[in-house]
Amino acid sequence: xxxxxxxxxxxxxxxxxxxxxxxxxxxxxxxxxxxxxxxxxxxxxxxxxxxxxxxxxxxxxxxxxxxxxxxxxxxxxxxxxxxxxxxxxxxxxxxxxxxxxxxxxxxxxxxxxxxxxxxxxxxxxxxxxxxxxxxxxxxxxxxxxxxxxxxxxxxxxxxxxxxxxxxxxxxxxxxxxxxxxxxxxxxxxxxxxxxxxxxxxxxxxxxxxxxxxxxxxxxxxxxxxxxxxxxxxxxxxxxxxxxxxxxxxxxxxxxxxxxxxxxxxxxxxxxxxxxxxxxxxxxxxxxxxxxxxxxxxxxxxxxxxxxxxxxxxxxxxxxxxxxxxxxxxxxxxxxxxxxxxxxxxxxxxxxxxxxxxxxxxxxxxxxxxxxxxxxxxxxxxxxxxxxxxxxxxxxxxxxxxxxxxxxxxxxxxxxxxxxxxxxxxxxxxxxxxxxxxxxxxxxxxxxxxxxxxxxxxxxxxxxxxxxxxxxxxxxxxxxxxxxxxxxxxxxxxxxxxxxxxxxxxxxxxxxxxxxxxxxxxxxxxxxxxxxxxxxxxxxxxxxxxxxxxxxxxxxxxxxxxxxxxxxxxxxxxxxxxxxxxxxxxxxxxxxxxxxxxxxxxxxxxxxxxxxxxxxxxxxxxxxxxxxxxxxxxxxxxxxxxxxxxxxxxxxxxxxxxxxxxxxxxxxxxxxxxxxxxxxxxxxxxxxxxxxxxxxxxxxxxxxxxxxxxxxxxxxxxxxxxxxxxxxxx
Numbered sequence: 257x258x259x260x261x262x263x264x265x266x267x268x269x270x271x272x273x274x275x276x277x278x279x280x281x282x283x284x285x286x287x288x289x290x291x292x293x294x295x296x297x298x299x300x301x302x303x304x305x306x307x308x309x310x311x312x313x314x315x316x317x318x319x320x321x322x323x324x325x326x327x328x329x330x331x332x333x334x335x336x337x338x339x340x341x342x343x344x345x346x347x348x349x350x351x352x353x354x355x356x357x358x359x360x361x362x363x364x365x366x367x368x369x370x371x372x373x374x375x376x377x378x379x380x381x382x383x384x385x386x387x388x389x390x391x392x393x394x395x396x397x398x399x400x401x402x403x404x405x406x407x408x409x410x411x412x413x414x415x416x417x418x419x420x421x422x423x424x425x426x427x428x429x430x431x432x433x434x435x436x437x438x439x440x441x442x443x444x445x446x447x448x449x450x451x452x453x454x455x456x457x458x459x460x461x462x463x464x465x466x467x468x469x470x471x472x473x474x475x476x477x478x479x480x481x482x483x484x485x486x487x488x489x490x491x492x493x494x495x496x497x498x499x500x501x502x503x504x505x506x507x508x509x510x511x512x513x514x515x516x517x518x519x520x521x522x523x524x525x526x527x528x529x530x531x532x533x534x535x536x537x538x539x540x541x542x543x544x545x546x547x548x549x550x551x552x553x554x555x556x557x558x559x560x561x562x563x564x565x566x567x568x569x570x571x572x573x574x575x576x577x578x579x580x581x582x583x584x585x586x587x588x589x590x591x592x593x594x595x596x597x598x599x600x601x602x603x604x605x606x607x608x609x610x611x612x613x614x615x616x617x618x619x620x621x622x623x624x625x626x627x628x629x630x631x632x633x634x635x636x637x638x639x640x641x642x643x644x645x646x647x648x649x650x651x652x653x654x655x656x657x658x659x660x661x662x663x664x665x666x667x668x669x670x671x672x673x674x675x676x677x678x679x680x681x682x683x684x685x686x687x688x689x690x691x692x693x694x695x696x697x698x699x700x701x702x703x704x705x706x707x708x709x710x711x712x713x714x715x716x717x718x719x720x721x722x723x724x725x726x727x728x729x730x731x732x733x734x735x736x737x738x739x740x741x742x743x744x745x746x747x748x749x750x751x752x753x754x755x756x757x758x759x760x761x762x763x764x765x766x767x768x769x770x771x772x773x774x775x776x777x778x779x780x781x782x783x784x785x786x787x788x789x790x791x792x793x794x795x796x797x798x799x800x801x802x803x804x805x806x807x808x809x810x811x812x813x814x815x816x817x818x819x820x821x822x823x824x825x826x827x828x829x830x831x832x833x834x835x836x837x838x839x840x841x842x843x844x845x846x847x848x849x850x851x852x853x854x855x856x857x858x859x860x861x862x863x864x865x866x867x868x869x870x871x872x873x874x875x876x877x878x879x880x881x882x883x884x885x886x887x888x889x890x891x892x893x894x895x896x897x898x899x900x901x902x903x904x905x906x907x908x909x910x911x912x913x914x915x916x917x918x919x920x921x922x923x924x925x926x927x928x929x930x931x932x933x934x935x936x937x938x939x940x941x942x943x944x945x946x947x948x949x950x951x952x953x954x955x956x957x958x959x960x961x962x963x964x965x966x967x968x969x970x971x972x973x974x975x976x977x978x979x980x981x982x983x984x985x
Contacts, residue, residue: 280304302370310377327375338364522728537824538778541603555616555764586625598796599644607828617641630830658699671758684754717809744803748789759791777825783813871978890938902984903974927957
């Protein structure tokens with residue numbers, strides 16, 4: 257073996273010593289949330305020792321499947337023995353409860369960790385493909401360590417988050433550190449015992465990917481949740497996207513000229529994955545208990561029937577209680593009811609954790625005002641809303657006229673337009689027949705009768721099958737009546753309109769009052785996305801008349817995390833979460849993490865600039881060296897022209913001789929063949945008296961030939977590429 261190969265082998269052998277350390281740290285990361293600290297330390301030591309023993313064991317003549325089977329059997333036996341010891345009354349009588357539990361954990365957790373580590377390491381050493389199993393174990397161990405942090409739960413895992421938050425820090429810094437450690441361990445596992453350069457190539461690729469992640473991610477805090485939709489299929493169409501682009505470019509189109517800018521999509525087999533992601537936190541500035549027991553946060557409304565479905569109104573004269581976009585100063589909305597008997601004025605602060613297309617507000621918004629963001633690393637924007645919240649129960653509105661005395665005929669027709677399908681009117685009359693004769697002429701009673709009937713006859717399920725129908729609402733209402741809130745809301749509105757009641761579909765979020773748990777903060781998640789029917793009552797405005805199906809095929813969503821709700825509420829108020837004690841043991845760690853983050857960011861920027869400057873400097877020197885060098889002029893001139901050829905992607909192949917390369921590109925640059933002969937003559941024949949002027953003349957000829965045979969854009973692109981000279985040979 258040659259001397260360089262020996263050095264390479266020794267270096268790889270030194271790098272392989274990292275494996276026991278990697279296994280120990282991985283075991284500790286996996287068991288940290290699951291076991292006591294002493295067991296975690298012992299398990300980490302046992303995993304490291306097992307990885308160290310795996311090297312000599314893999315060098316034996318034992319069959320691979322025998323070693324793998326032995327590790328699996330040993331791990332299962334250890335787990336069984338540990339469970340048996342922990343549950344043995346006889347051992348408990350001798351060692352006591354704590355001693356028995358400790359012994360059982362040592363046998364069941366510590367020894368099984370060693371068996372597992374031994375098996376994985378032996379497989380990785382015997383078969384290179386099993387190194388992927390090592391990488392997978394590292395990734396899973398660190399992923400489960402911070403798994404509780406998913407869906408935006410910044411207060412979890414408690415073991416990490418509580419102490420950091422108490423010191424005024426951000427748990428995301430610790431999580432980023434854990435992620436960096438995991439990446440470092442995975443990089444260590446990428447070194448194999450055969451090829452140093454291939455290992456370095458793998459590590460380089462991994463580092464580039466990691467750098468891409470770091471540069472595209474906000475360094476302070478984890479990536480924010482995905483842009484918010486209602487979770488019901490609410491989305492901007494292509495027209496709205498164009499309007500948003502126009503707004504960015506300083507253009508503004510009148511609302512009257514817009515097409516259907518938003519709509520609710522009917523979906524089959526609606527996917528509720530990720531619905532627990534926090535989207536916003538709302539702070540109530542006054543105590544308010546809604547008469548229905550539910551807080552309705554309206555973001556948009558759909559009142560215009562376009563012949564197929566309900567979409568948002570295209571006229572700015574309609575649905576003026578909906579804010580079309582976020583505001584830059586305090587803005588008062590129109591058409592706000594002024595009945596003090598039915599509504600109370602209530603101030604709320606809304607802090608958005610995810611992007612929204614427009615603000616949402618508690619029921620009917622009177623005014624919206626932007627606020628200074630107290631935590632830009634956590635919240636996207638913060639604003640204050642004054643709402644006219646309903647204080648009267650729905651049944652107290654019976655006897656009031658529906659619609660507004662200030663509406664003209666066109667407005668009333670807009671809010672009562674419905675499908676031409678006669679089945680809607682027929683079913684509406686059937687529902688009307690269930691009312692007492694004294695109430696059949698009352699519009700409010702008619703609207704409430706529709707919601708009661710749908711609540712009784714419908715079944716809630718996200719796994720519906722009506723989206724492909726020409727009229728999904730009709731397919732739902734006159735079919736199996738199994739659907740989710742979008743179906744129920746549209747059906748209720750169509751039936752109300754069939755009875756002459758002006759109605760529309762509202763969409764946004766709904767939160768149960770019980771979720772407050774006595775506090776003033778309300779956490780809004782994707783699970784709170786909702787659409788509901790609402791009708792207009794003179795003096796009271798738009799009133800929510802939601803449908804609550806008595807039957808449901810889906811389990812209700814879990815309640816919000818009260819600790820996270822309180823924590824985000826305090827952040828939205830600009831307070832320091834959790835009372836900070838005088839003793840701040842984690843303050844140096846937090847400051848170090850913040851300084852490290854700043855250093856990494858600046859170092860990455862400075863290092864990138866420095867690398868580019870050095871690459872350009874070397875490239876420029878190699879190109880200009882023939883003007884200043886005389887003794888080694890044939891080599892320097894030849895190198896400069898090789899760089900020029902590399903700029904336009906003309907390079908010598910591996911194993912190709914220089915003469916063969918010159919012949920291959922002779923049709924592009926005939927002069928390069930002569931320059932190659934001059935270079936080889938000086939390099940091997942040691943011919944004296946080579947004419948410097950002829951060498952420089954050949955160099956100029958090669959450049960002239962490339963200008964005539966290669967497109968200008970390829971030459972400019974090559975000149976701007978700082979690393980092209982690295983590819984010339």
